[in-house]
Amino acid sequence: MIKNKIKNKTKKIVLSGELSGLEKARNLVYESALAFGFSENESFQIALAADEACTNIMKHSYHFDRSKKFTVEIKSHKKEFQISILDEGTSFNPNEVEMMDIMRRKQNKQKGGFGIFLITKIMDSIQYFPKSEGYPLNQLILKKTLE
Amino acid sequence: MDSKFNVLQENIDAGICLLKISGSLDAHTAPILEEKISSAISQGIFRIIVNFKDLEYISSAGLGVFMAFVEEIRENNGDIKLTEMKSKVLSVFELLGFPLIFDIVPSDASAIQMFNDNILRKND
Numbered sequence: 001m002i003k004n005k006i007k008n009k010t011k012k013i014v015l016s017g018e019l020s021g022l023e024k025a026r027n028l029v030y031e032s033a034l035a036f037g038f039s040e041n042e043s044f045q046i047a048l049a050a051d052e053a054c055t056n057i058m059k060h061s062y063h064f065d066r067s068k069k070f071t072v073e074i075k076s077h078k079k080e081f082q083i084s085i086l087d088e089g090t091s092f093n094p095n096e097v098e099m100m101d102i103m104r105r106k107q108n109k110q111k112g113g114f115g116i117f118l119i120t121k122i123m124d125s126i127q128y129f130p131k132s133e134g135y136p137l138n139q140l141i142l143k144k145t146l147e
Numbered sequence: 148m149d150s151k152f153n154v155l156q157e158n159i160d161a162g163i164c165l166l167k168i169s170g171s172l173d174a175h176t177a178p179i180l181e182e183k184i185s186s187a188i189s190q191g192i193f194r195i196i197v198n199f200k201d202l203e204y205i206s207s208a209g210l211g212v213f214m215a216f217v218e219e220i221r222e223n224n225g226d227i228k229l230t231e232m233k234s235k236v237l238s239v240f241e242l243l244g245f246p247l248i249f250d251i252v253p254s255d256a257s258a259i260q261m262f263n264d265n266i267l268r269k270n271d
Contacts, residue, residue: 019175026204044204044235045242051206055174102244103271109218111211114243118207121242 011074017062025072026051032074036081037146049122050083052115053140061089079146086137091130152176154183163194163262169201172209181212193225196258200231205239226267228258
């Protein structure tokens with residue numbers, strides 16, 4: 001009973017466009033994933049997925065602006081572990097990001113653009129809801145089920 | 148899980164340098180490694196060993212540093228060899244298919260031997 005209460009509790013952290021906030025976010029996700037029951041390696045990778053999503057917002061949406069804030073929320077329900085990231089920056093569709101051709105990226109000396117691909121490899125589901133007139137925040141929802 | 152990122156450089160031999168990295172390599176800290184590799188290249192060093200023994204975390208921004216330099220390094224008869232990687236860090240390289248591009252070897256000694264034997268990966 002106590003364990004279920006802990007599992008169902010929502011945890012939250014507010015970050016800005018400042019990259020030094022990444023460490024806090026992934027530590028929170030890592031500890032939460034471990035407490036939920038994922039292995040150390042799975043928790044490491046889930047924290048990595050969260051890091052990649054946050055990095056994308058800081059870099060591409062907020063352009064490292066410290067005055068702009070976004071929220072990372074961690075929830076769980078039954079066997080499902082969920083990370084929601086809510087930001088007010090420019091919307092994008094993660095499903096439209098170009099898939100990986102690693103050899104071509106090497107030839108192009110391309111050092112970025114791997115984040116979304118990693119997230120899709122690690123998480124079971126990625127949903128994206130761009131902001132609208134009715135709701136002013138973009139929502140990226142990453143889910144992984146405990147097997 | 149995390150600690151501050153640091154790079155220690157040792158010049159092993161003429162033309163070979165060893166970079167020992169520790170802590171967490173992410174978008175925040177990747178420019179530190181980028182500067183170190185860039186500095187080695189500007190000194191004419193194109194054979195680089197990166198020791199991962201004390202690296203606890205890496206994100207795609209960290210992997211991107213190696214991707215940014217490997218073409219230029221190989222164009223100059225050099226290579227980047229990666230050593231002593233923890234399994235959790237290796238798993239990130241594997242998710243992205245990076246072992247297709249980089250030699251990941253057990254020890255610095257193996258990497259030095261490969262350089263001495265002129266075992267270099269080439270650009271396609």
